[in-house]
Amino acid sequence: MRSAFDVGDVVATTKALRQDGTFPDPDIATGQILVEPGTRGEVINVGLYLQEHVVYAVAFENGRVVGALERELEAAPRDPRASSSGGADAHDRDGEPRHGEAVHATSSAADSSAAVTSGTTDEEEGLS
Helix, strand or coil: CEEECCCEEEEEEECCCCCCCCCCCCCCCCCCCCEEEECCCCCEEEEEEECEEEEEEEEECCCCCEEEEEHHHEECCCCCCCCCCCCCCCCCCCCCCCCCCCCCCCHHHHHHCCCCCCCCHHHHHCCC
């Protein structure tokens, strides 16, 4: 299974990421927004959920480390003042790593020392 983003990639959210019950803070109610749309962050881990869903552990600018699915993220320039054109990430148009670029991923989101939440409900994923 290929991942669209890699450890170290800078991304931004395409939608609000909400507490689905897996974010480890009992003071944050289910459904509450954890990360606002457009918030930038850096991918710190790549893993699989149920061996079929790629989950990215992202350290966001708001200080939270939240798990996100590919459809909830988009590539962002490393420098927010930089133009988004010109290939800000290490992948070509087909999503393949550019020649000479290393690809890093771990086999499980559990490998991260940070807690991870998907930001998507089981119902949205068709899991319930």
